[in-house]
Amino acid sequence: MTALTASETKSETRLVSREITTGEPLGAVELSTPDRVTSAARRAGAAAPAWAATPAEERAAIVERAADLLVERAEQAQELLVREGGAIPGKAFFEVRQAAQELRHGARLARHPGLPHPPADDPERTAEVTRVPLGVVGVIVPWNFPLLLAARSLGPALALGNTVLLKPDPHTPLSGGRLFVEAFADAGLPPNVLEIVHGDAEAGSALVQAPDVAMVSFTGSTEVGREIGALCGRLLKRVVLELGGQNAFVVLDDVDVEQAAAAGAWGSFLHQGQICMSARRHLVHRSIVEEYTEALARHAAALRIGDPYRSDAQIGPVIDRRQLTTVANAVEQAVAQGARLVTGGRPQPPYYPPTVLADVSEQMDVFHTEVFGPVATVTAFADDEAAVRLANTSDHGLTAAVYTGDTGRGSMIGRQLRCGVTHIGDQTVVQDAALPFGGIGASGNGSGFGGRASLEAFTRWRTLTTSTPPRTYPF
CATH class of the missing domain: 3.40.605.10 (Aldehyde Dehydrogenase; Chain A, domain 1)
Known part of the structure; x- marks a missing residue:
């Protein structure tokens, strides 16, 4: 490859x-x-x-x-x-x-x-x-x-x-x-x-x-x-x-879970997750975390994997074999540290399937280290204050998103996130040539x-x- x-x-x-x-x-x-x-x-x-x-x-x-x-x-x-x-x-x-x-x-x-x-x-x-x-x-x-x-x-x-x-x-x-x-x-x-x-x-x-x-x-x-x-x-x-970016996708408890999961899947799996703005960490209110995880995994598993030049694939190849190995090793390590593999996780060279890891804690390496591939981690939070703290528990600070229908609440959270760009009511992969873009910290x-x-x-x-x-x- x-x-x-x-x-x-x-x-x-x-x-x-x-x-x-x-x-x-x-x-x-x-x-x-x-x-x-x-x-x-x-x-x-x-x-x-x-x-x-x-x-x-x-x-x-x-x-x-x-x-x-x-x-x-x-x-x-x-x-x-x-x-x-x-x-x-x-x-x-x-x-x-x-x-x-x-x-x-x-x-x-x-x-x-x-x-x-x-x-x-x-x-x-x-x-x-x-x-x-x-x-x-x-x-x-x-x-x-x-x-x-x-x-x-x-x-x-x-x-x-x-x-x-x-x-x-x-x-x-x-x-x-x-x-x-x-x-x-x-x-x-x-x-x-x-x-x-x-x-x-x-x-x-x-x-x-x-x-x-x-x-x-x-x-x-x-x-x-x-x-x-x-x-x-x-x-x-x-x-x-x-x-790089270890970007947080914060999902509040007022959302339509299917819509939120679709947005999260786009943010994590577009271009095989090989985007600096990709949603790496899905921080989800604990009252909907199980429902959200199930929906996200369902969206991930439904994506078509294959040669994008010769088929209608939605997930193409990882850039090279070394990167494929890096992604696979990161997922294996996360599971060894206690993460739950919900879907994906098995390389199909030159492809890596969209993967969802649940029960990810901030003590795990995958919570802090950017995995430049189609891997979404899910972590539950109890309240808005906890969501902000989890989102800011990263050396990176590129993009973030708060998915909610309550723009006031979302904006209040968004202004507290330590990153260059935050989107309310959207996912993390957003590009607009007219708006300033850049990160802080390790980003x-x-x-x-x-x-x-x-x-x-x-x-x-x-x-x-x-x-x-x-x-x-x-x-």
Whole structure:
């Protein structure tokens, strides 16, 4: 089930992308040595001044044209997302269009940068205070939403006048890289404004350390995010980190249990649970926990498992064999620690069935450790105060949701949850390009995407003051 291989010749090293379920080659890209990464960053740096000087309207029009081309080429993009990344067609359909929306949102930021800054206190000094590009933005994206998670950095970064050095994940070099290169080139983006490199951790490290890279946008695991954050700190580079999530889905006692279970199943099992926002911990009021657990397990067991390219599967393959083993080991450990396996739990390589673990306590590892797969844990709580405490018993703080028909009660709980984004009357997997998104704690260093957060992340303040006539001083 290996998703990629590297094949060497005397002249070059190639990364071959393969379909997850069959191993069929889909295409190949050239791997980037550290020297090649540094050279690509240098080219992007050389292109940065002219691109920053390009009128905002012109930059925005190119980014919007690239968005249009992604949608026009949706069939090709969706097929790659399904075959290369294991997405079901519905997820691929959504991702292409949401990626285009992220690009369009970036273009809108360039056209409408916001209110002017207040004037200086000194009435005899005029001040020009503006947001200006950073220079070269390094973007490292994962395999689970390669198109969308790249677009949310590319759109604002490019539209606001930065150049970009993009490194897609080795599992998805085509859907996370080549599609963008072709779309932006055909949209009229000047040479070297978008550079792409391919490789694993060595290429990523070279990207972060490249002298021409002013900022790094990283989406991925908490472990790697800590390393990148530390390295950027030593190099005094701006960094946006969007990392893992041990997200709580709080179910109150006023709900329609079937509706709540359907929402919980979507939040936990969409894309095989391989989403940073997936609902990992279902915290359910004790008066309905048994009924809810039964309903959730029924929804999970009914999902169709199989090859999403050749069947109407709702659950596709796990990204690779190593991840499949990691998920299986986590479930086995949870059961050994006292969790009750209600459904699933038996690997069917390359698939892992939707799995529900009940009677999970906060003493179990699975309550605290992110399992990046289709696994939902269920824990009962006695009252709202206990729900808040359980939800906040995690180092992560990405998303959460409170499922209830009582918006006042739900909002009161939601405001107490320690995370970046909380949804009331919904599940945890919600994406809106116009709203700030990001996590705290082990989930990241705050909102760096969406809405005005993107403007703040991908630009800096520049203050220019003028005194006329020139000031005189007593020294």
